[in-house]
Amino acid sequence: MIEQVIFFALAAVAIISAIAVVLSRNLFHAVMILGGFLLTIAGFYFLLNADFVGIMQVFVYVGGVIVVMLFGIMLTPHEANITNAAKLQQKLGTYIAVAALIGLLAMIFIRTTFITSPAEPVKDTVSLAGKLFMTNYVLPFEVISVLLLAALVGAIIVARKEEH
Amino acid sequence: MNVPLEWWLILSAVLFGIGLIGVLLRRNAVMILLSVELMLNASNLNLVAFSRYITPNLASGQMFALFVMAVAAAEVAVGLAIILSIYRNVRSVDLDDFNIFRW
Amino acid sequence: MNLTINWSQVNWLALTPEMIILGFSIIVLLGELFLSKTSKHMLGAVTLVGLVASLVSLGYIWNLQATEFNGMFSVDLTANVLKAILLVTTALVVLGVLKVNVLMGEGEFFSLLLFSVLGTMFMASSADLIMLFIALELTVLPSYILTASKKTRQSTEAALKYFLLGMISSVILLYGMTLLFGLTGETNFAAIAGKLAGHPIQPALVASMLMIVVGLGFKIAAVPFHFWAPDVYEGSPIPVASYLAAGPKAGGFAAIIHLFPLAFGVVAPAWAGVFAILAVASMVVGNLVALSQTHVRRLLGYSAVAHTGYLLVGLAVATKLGYASLIFYFLVYSLAALGAFLVVLALAERGFGENLKDFAGFSRRAPMLALAMAIFMFSLVGVPPFAGFMGKLYLFREAVRSDLIWLAIVGVLNSVISFGYYVTVIRQMYLVSPSEGEAVARMQVSKPLFASIMIIMAAVIVLGVYPNAFLSIIKL
Numbered sequence: 162m163i164e165q166v167i168f169f170a171l172a173a174v175a176i177i178s179a180i181a182v183v184l185s186r187n188l189f190h191a192v193m194i195l196g197g198f199l200l201t202i203a204g205f206y207f208l209l210n211a212d213f214v215g216i217m218q219v220f221v222y223v224g225g226v227i228v229v230m231l232f233g234i235m236l237t238p239h240e241a242n243i244t245n246a247a248k249l250q251q252k253l254g255t256y257i258a259v260a261a262l263i264g265l266l267a268m269i270f271i272r273t274t275f276i277t278s279p280a281e282p283v284k285d286t287v288s289l290a291g292k293l294f295m296t297n298y299v300l301p302f303e304v305i306s307v308l309l310l311a312a313l314v315g316a317i318i319v320a321r322k323e324e325h
Numbered sequence: 326m327n328v329p330l331e332w333w334l335i336l337s338a339v340l341f342g343i344g345l346i347g348v349l350l351r352r353n354a355v356m357i358l359l360s361v362e363l364m365l366n367a368s369n370l371n372l373v374a375f376s377r378y379i380t381p382n383l384a385s386g387q388m389f390a391l392f393v394m395a396v397a398a399a400e401v402a403v404g405l406a407i408i409l410s411i412y413r414n415v416r417s418v419d420l421d422d423f424n425i426f427r428w
Numbered sequence: 429m430n431l432t433i434n435w436s437q438v439n440w441l442a443l444t445p446e447m448i449i450l451g452f453s454i455i456v457l458l459g460e461l462f463l464s465k466t467s468k469h470m471l472g473a474v475t476l477v478g479l480v481a482s483l484v485s486l487g488y489i490w491n492l493q494a495t496e497f498n499g500m501f502s503v504d505l506t507a508n509v510l511k512a513i514l515l516v517t518t519a520l521v522v523l524g525v526l527k528v529n530v531l532m533g534e535g536e537f538f539s540l541l542l543f544s545v546l547g548t549m550f551m552a553s554s555a556d557l558i559m560l561f562i563a564l565e566l567t568v569l570p571s572y573i574l575t576a577s578k579k580t581r582q583s584t585e586a587a588l589k590y591f592l593l594g595m596i597s598s599v600i601l602l603y604g605m606t607l608l609f610g611l612t613g614e615t616n617f618a619a620i621a622g623k624l625a626g627h628p629i630q631p632a633l634v635a636s637m638l639m640i641v642v643g644l645g646f647k648i649a650a651v652p653f654h655f656w657a658p659d660v661y662e663g664s665p666i667p668v669a670s671y672l673a674a675g676p677k678a679g680g681f682a683a684i685i686h687l688f689p690l691a692f693g694v695v696a697p698a699w700a701g702v703f704a705i706l707a708v709a710s711m712v713v714g715n716l717v718a719l720s721q722t723h724v725r726r727l728l729g730y731s732a733v734a735h736t737g738y739l740l741v742g743l744a745v746a747t748k749l750g751y752a753s754l755i756f757y758f759l760v761y762s763l764a765a766l767g768a769f770l771v772v773l774a775l776a777e778r779g780f781g782e783n784l785k786d787f788a789g790f791s792r793r794a795p796m797l798a799l800a801m802a803i804f805m806f807s808l809v810g811v812p813p814f815a816g817f818m819g820k821l822y823l824f825r826e827a828v829r830s831d832l833i834w835l836a837i838v839g840v841l842n843s844v845i846s847f848g849y850y851v852t853v854i855r856q857m858y859l860v861s862p863s864e865g866e867a868v869a870r871m872q873v874s875k876p877l878f879a880s881i882m883i884i885m886a887a888v889i890v891l892g893v894y895p896n897a898f899l900s901i902i903k904l
Contacts, residue, residue, distance in 0.1 A: 164327045172336050179340050179363050183347035188355055195359050202366050209333075209377040211387050214369075221394045226362070226401050233405035234355065237412040255349045259342045266338040266635070270331050273632040275379060275610055277330060282381040289384050290391065296433045298388050300497040301562050304550055305395050307450065308566045311543040312399035314457065315573030318536050319587075320406035322413070334610075341603060348596055357592055364599045368606050375610035385615055389558050393602065396565045400595055403569055407576050407591050411584040423585045 167208060175201045188234050196227045210282040213290045333374035341367035354408050354418040358401065365397050433498070442494045442503045444485040445511060446549050452478025453542035460535020468534045472526045475538040479519040479545075486512055495555060499616040502555040506685055506751065509902045510552045510678040513759045517674035517766050518545050524770045524880035525667040528777060532577045541671060544570035551679030557605045557615040560683055564601075564647065567679050568594050571672060575664040586663025590656045593646065597653060601643020607636035608691060621690040629694055637692045637699055641706075647680040650736050651709040658717075658729030666776055669725060670769035673732055674762035681758060684743060685751050696746060704744035704835055710737030711842040718849045722784050724772055727849060728765060731808060734846060735761045741823050741835055750826045755902060757819035760891060764807040764816060767884035771801045774873045774881070787853060789862035793871040796878075798857045800885040805850040807888045810843045815891035822895075 178198040185191035199222040206215035283289055294302050340363060347360025369390045376386025408418055415422055440447075452475065459471050486508060495502040518541065530537040547566025554560040572594065576587030609615055611632055612623035624633070642653060649657040661669045692699055714734025721727035739761070742754025772782055774797055780786045791798035807816035820843060824836040891898055 162327060168328045168332065175336070176339060176343070179343040182359055182363060183343055183351070183356075185356075188353070191356065191359055195362060198363070199366065202370060205333075205370060206373055208328075209373050210381075211373045211376065211390075214373055214387050214390050217391055217394055221398055222366075225398055229398075229401055229405060230355070230359070233408060236409055237355075237418055252350060255346055259346050259349070262345070263338050263342040266341075267335045269631040269635050270334040270338070273611070273630045275330055275375075275632075276613070277378045278381055278613075280382045282377060283384055286384060286387065290388065292431050293384060293388055296431050297498045298392075298500075298558070299433060300500045301392055301556075301558050304547075304559070304562050304566060305392060307543065307546065308562060308569060309395065309399055311540065311566065311570050311573075312403050314536065315540060315570060316402040316406040318532060318540075319403070319573055319576045319579075320409050344599075354588060354592065358595075361592075361595050361599055364596075365602070368599060368602045371603065371606040372609065375606065375613070379610060379613040383613070385613075386609060389561075389606075389609065389615060392558055392562055396562060399565070399569060400598075403572055404591050404595065407572065407584065407587050410576055410579060411581075411588050414579070414581040414584050423588070 164208065167204075171201050171204050171208070175205070189231075192227060192230045192234060195230075196223050199223050199227070211286060213286040216287075330374065330378045333378075334371065337367045337370045337374070340364075340370070352420045354411070354420060355405075357420075358404050358408075362397065362401070365393065369393055438496055439492075439494050441489055442492060442496055443501070444489065445482040445515075446546060446553075448478060448482040448485055449542055449546045449549065452481075453539045453546065456535050456542065457539040458535075460533050460539065463535070469526075471534045471538050472522060475542060476519060476522045476526070478542065479515050479522060483512060483515045483519070486515065499618065500556045500559045501550070501553050502686075503553055505902065506755065507552040507682055509755055510682045510758070511549050513755075513762065514545060514548055514552070514675045514678045517762050518671060520766060520770075520880050520884060521667060521671045521674070523883075524670070524773065524877045526876040527874035528667065528773065528877065530665065530667055537574070537577070537667075540570040540574055544568075544574070544671075544676065548676050548679035552682035554683065555617050555686065557609065557617075557620075560687070561598075561602060561605065564679065564683070565598065567676050568598075568647070571668075571676060574668040574671075575660055577668065578665045582663040583665065586656075586659045590660045593653075593656045597643050597646030600639050604636045604639025604643060607632045607639070611636070617687055617690040621693055624691070624694050627694075633692070633695060634698065637688075637695055638702070640687070641699065641702055644680050644684055645706060648677050648684075648736050648739070649733055650706045650740060651713045651733060654710065654714070654733045654736070657733055658726050661729035661732065662723055662726040666725070666769065666773040670766055670773065673728065673769055674766040677736070677762075678758065681739065681743075681754065685754075688743075689746070700744050700746040703740050703746075704832065707737045707740035707744055707835065708838050710734060710740060711838060712737075715842050715845045715849075718846070721849070724782050724784060724787070724853070725769070727784075727853075728768055728772075731846065731849070732765060734842065735765070735808070737842070738820065738823060738839060741827050741832075741839055744832060744835060745826045745830045747826065747830060750823075750830065752902060753819075753822035753826050756895070756898065757823050759898065760807065760815040760819035760888070763884050763887055763891075764804040767800060767804040767881055767888065768808075770877060770881050770884070771797055771804070774871075774877055777874070777877070778871050784852060784856050785860075787856040788860040790857040793869070794873065797871075797873065797881060800881050801857060802854045803885055803888055805853050807892070809847050809850050813889070813892045815888045815895070818892055818895040 178194050181194045182191050203215045203218040344360045344363030372386045372390040456471050547563050550563035554563050572591045576584050612620045614620045646653040711734050714730050718727050718730035742750045807814035810816045810820040827836040
């Protein structure tokens with residue numbers, strides 16, 4: 162029962178903040194609300210017994226991605242307020258289409274039988290994740306380090322000013 | 326767990342849809358980036374929820390979610406660098422100000 | 429759960445081509461840091477050595493069948509052939525640009541190129557959803573950066589469009605993958621197939637399949653997910669466009685060939701039908717829009733979309749022979765497209781524009797290059813005796829064998845339409861003289877670029893006359 166209450170409370174916060182991000186007219190506000198949204202997602206992860214993923218969500222997303230985004234916004238010093246150019250008909254059409262898509266997905270999820278397992282969830286996810294990274298998932302772990310290197314080099318190449 | 330799996334999936338579908346609205350309606354490149362982040366988090370929520378309900382004693386879904394986070398961080402860094410670079414050229418990050426954005 | 433990995437049991441031989449590429453990409457990156465400005469031009473040659481070394485090691489494990497790292501990475505003939513095509517085309521790009529200004533630090537350019545090649549190779553070998561997703565990102569992320577590297581307005585705009593559409597398609601792909609994981613609790617392709625076999629088809633499986641088609645359809649530039657391709661081919665620096673036109677699609681096709689028959693084997697007719705529809709849409713849209721293009725690289729971009737359509741015929745057929753003919757056509761197409769891009773590069777290096785009218789009198793400026801360009805165009809149309817003809821013959825023959833005669837007819841009709849714009853290029857080169865007062869002087873071309881174009885021309889002819897030389901290697 163208590164879990165359901167937490168779920169609905171967090172879900173309400175997540176949905177409202179997601180809508181606020183999408184409709185925001187101010188870039189800075191949008192990024193800050195996104196930070197709040199990402200924190201509620203971390204809350205969901207804790208509720209799902211995925212402690213390590215939740216901690217990483219706070220570290221990587223709230224601590225990393227949001228900060229990078231704030232830097233990005235501040236380095237492009239344009240007026241923070243943005244107008245939404247979409248026409249009313251276009252807006253309505255999109256809302257209806259996306260609502261239909263969500264409804265369709267919900268139908269699909271209800272009609273599909275997922276084979277759930279009653280087993281107890283893993284308690285110590287931190288050490289399990291550590292072991293998995295070094296055993297079963299060692300190859301993707303290495304490949305992602307190459308990906309991060311490429312992104313690091315690439316971001317510098319693209320963002321630096323041309324030396325003339 | 327007292328919360329059925331379907332609730333999680335529907336929640337993730339709703340968040341995915343909200344992100345999609347942002348992608349389709351916003352014309353500001355940074356706003357589109359933020360909306361895609363919403364969709365990525367919806368996918369990750371799916372992964373962790375499935376991991377909890379389908380394979381609670383394994384952590385493959387959680388591992389997948391962790392990898393997705395790293396990928397998302399890399400993408401944001403590169404994306405913002407590209408947006409920064411285009412801002413230097415065009416003095417705008419609004420898609421309507423670009424020539425070739427004729428979708 | 430087995431939480432150990434026995435390093436001595438890992439068949440490292442299976443990974444040597446990837447390890448060589450990784451090693452050389454790091455060497456080249458460090459070279460950019462430590463070499464003096466004058467000696468940096470060596471880095472292109474180093475990259476070429478790395479690609480050839482990787483190709484040699486690939487030949488060494490050609491018939492190896494292995495699955496390593498708890499089912500993350502698997503090697504088979506399909507993966508090896510596609511990797512070989514990728515390495516050969518990339519090596520030809522590198523050879524072509526050895527003496528060309530790549531518009532950024534040589535080390536940066538070549539290391540990013542190698543990172544992207546590495547991602548594509550891992551994509552071709554991935555046997556797990558996690559590995560596939562990461563490898564795909566490693567393929568496209570350096571491509572975004574390379575596209576933006578020119579830093580002109582056009583280059584960055586193309587990169588932004590590529591990046592945003594790429595990210596959206598990645599997240600749709602990911603959502604599809606999560607559903608596949610949820611249905612089975614597995615991320616390994618074979619394990620997913622095992623879990624799904626014998627069970628009734630779930631609605632979520634169909635949704636997952638459609639989402640993965642959208643995600644991968646973007647990467648191979650199939651209509652209606654092709655919007656980025658013409659802009660990127662036109663806007664990015666020409667060496668980058670040449671690479672993108674040929675190599676990275678190998679990863680997308682390899683992923684589809686490995687994933688769909690396994691994970692979506694139970695809904696095979698559904699995805700074969702989806703690919704047939706995408707094939708027709710890509711062929712028709714690509715060819716019709718290409719007809720009205722005047723910018724040669726944009727024209728080649730739409731031609732690439734049309735060729736994705738032809739290639740999708742192989743997936744719609746959905747048989748082993750269908751995939752094999754897809755792979756053969758992929759080689760044939762990427763060689764001809766790459767050759768055409770390199771000819772455009774040769775022109776641009778001498779200060780010529782890239783519009784069709786800039787090709788006027790090309791046959792007198794550079795007879796050999798004009799001949800090569802004409803052969804590439806004929807091969808892309810599918811005129812015998814060039815390679816494109818044999819490629820299309822095999823593809824459409826498989827379509828007919830699988831009772832997809834209508835698809836073969838659409839393909840042939842489209843080839844006829846495509847003649848319209850390819851022949852315009854040839855007409856410009858041979859029949860139209862340059863505007864008055866312009867002296868028609870012999871055009872100088874850098875030797876490596878010329879050599880690269882000539883190698884491709886020879887390959888296009890040889891593959892057209894003796895396709896068995898290649899088919900026996902891929903064991904068709």
